Amino acid sequence: MYSPEIQKKAVDLFIELVKIDSLPFEEQEVFEYIQKYLEGKKVKMELQHYTDGENKGSNLLVFLEGTDKTKKSMFFDSHADTVTPGKNIKPIIVDNKYIRSSGDTILGADCKTSVAASLVVIDEVLEKNIPHGDLLFLFTSAEEIGLIGAKYVDTKLLKQYNYGYILDSGGDIGNICTVAPSLGIYDITITGAAAHAGKQAGGISAIKIAGELLNLLPQGHLSEKIVTNIGAISGGGTINIVADNVVINGEYRSNDAGETKKLLQTIDNAVATVLGNYKNTPVQITCVHAVQMEAYVLDNNDDIVTFAHKALNKLGVTPNNLTILGGTNCNIYMGKDINSVPISGGGRYFAHTLKEEVIIEEYPRVISLMLALINN
Ligand SMILES: [Zn+2]
Numbered sequence: 001m002y003s004p005e006i007q008k009k010a011v012d013l014f015i016e017l018v019k020i021d022s023l024p025f026e027e028q029e030v031f032e033y034i035q036k037y038l039e040g041k042k043v044k045m046e047l048q049h050y051t052d053g054e055n056k057g058s059n060l061l062v063f064l065e066g067t068d069k070t071k072k073s074m075f076f077d078s079h080a081d082t083v084t085p086g087k088n089i090k091p092i093i094v095d096n097k098y099i100r101s102s103g104d105t106i107l108g109a110d111c112k113t114s115v116a117a118s119l120v121v122i123d124e125v126l127e128k129n130i131p132h133g134d135l136l137f138l139f140t141s142a143e144e145i146g147l148i149g150a151k152y153v154d155t156k157l158l159k160q161y162n163y164g165y166i167l168d169s170g171g172d173i174g175n176i177c178t179v180a181p182s183l184g185i186y187d188i189t190i191t192g193a194a195a196h197a198g199k200q201a202g203g204i205s206a207i208k209i210a211g212e213l214l215n216l217l218p219q220g221h222l223s224e225k226i227v228t229n230i231g232a233i234s235g236g237g238t239i240n241i242v243a244d245n246v247v248i249n250g251e252y253r254s255n256d257a258g259e260t261k262k263l264l265q266t267i268d269n270a271v272a273t274v275l276g277n278y279k280n281t282p283v284q285i286t287c288v289h290a291v292q293m294e295a296y297v298l299d300n301n302d303d304i305v306t307f308a309h310k311a312l313n314k315l316g317v318t319p320n321n322l323t324i325l326g327g328t329n330c331n332i333y334m335g336k337d338i339n340s341v342p343i344s345g346g347g348r349y350f351a352h353t354l355k356e357e358v359i360i361e362e363y364p365r366v367i368s369l370m371l372a373l374i375n376n
Contacts, residue, residue, distance in 0.1 A: 002364045010364045013116035018108040021087045024142040027080040031060045050152035059149045060139040068131035072162040075136035078114035079143030083352050099358040107356040109348035114167035121370045132374045150329035155336045163304045164340030166330045173365045177342040179323040181253040182295035191284040194244035203242030210246040216270035226259040228252040253325045293327045296334035311372035
């Protein structure tokens with residue numbers, strides 16, 4: 001499907017890219033690398049800056065003007081940032097089969113396989129004069145901390161493209177994420193009453209109340225459609241004072257609005273039950289929830305899905321429509337009615353862990369897939 005030269009080029013570029021640190025909002029050096037790589041080639045580049053709260057971020061847009069208007073126009077999205085621990089990554093090739101980190105950091109395959117593949121695809125299209133519609137290669141920022149960069153890409157611009165493929169799913173190139181969850185967060189604040197630890201007079205421990213509440217709060221997979229996690233607990237002060245404050249932070253990912261409602265009701269009921277144990281005391285418990293990302297559902301017959309199936313079939317790959325429980329930039333785009341879907345970023349596994357790896361033989365197939373989509 002691809003030549004050994006393509007494989008080597010993709011692997012070399014990938015290895016160079018993961019060696020560049022790029023935590024969220026620190027992608028500048030990756031953007032510079034891409035700009036330098038594409039300098040003098042027949043592309044138009046735009047580094048767009050945005051401000052998100054206290055943070056300044058950028059997205060890099062690389063345009064290739066269509067050479068064949070009968071071809072579909074499309075954009076490919078790869079985020080340039082990685083999760084932690086993602087500094088000083090030392091990629092290692094193992095048995096000529098895998099690329100892994102040295103074990104004390106992530107590898108950064110999420111999403112740098114896609115960044116490197118995009119550069120190879122741009123070269124292939126230009127050097128081999130592959131007929132194409134208008135193309136945009138979008139390198140976004142701060143994806144891993146809430147899909148932030150994607151929120152600042154011009155909606156009108158993205159809507160001009162027939163299809164948007166987000167190169168951010170793990171596993172085999174057949175994967176197409178047609179159903180993705182909503183993501184919500186909740187913060188529970190418990191206020192007890194402080195007192196001297198020795199005397200305890202009037203003291204009501206917020207930590208003890210948190211314990212009672214944690215027993216009632218659902219955690220883990222509640223069904224195939226919903227999963228919830230308490231990720232952080234903070235509170236108290238010093239050990240000689242009865243703690244008067246605790247904050248519990250949780251999230252949920254859900255593909256089903258009914259199940260979401262049920263979970264939020266369970267959380268609210270848990271709060272009410274525990275509060276009931278502290279009638280006529282100063283104890284307060286408040287719970288705030290917020291939706292961070294909306295769910296989307298694509299039909300298996302949607303044009304963008306069948307178009308990808310056609311490209312995969314040409315490559316002899318069986319398409320695999322997936323329901324996922326993670327968010328991608330696609331949640332932002334679909335929320336704005338931008339026709340898009342996540343597909344595999346090319347043979348990468350165990351994202352967000354120290355065991356993250358790329359299967360070298362599998363990886364360049366994403367390049368074949370992108371070219372098949374472009375030339376479909
Ligand atoms: Zn990713």
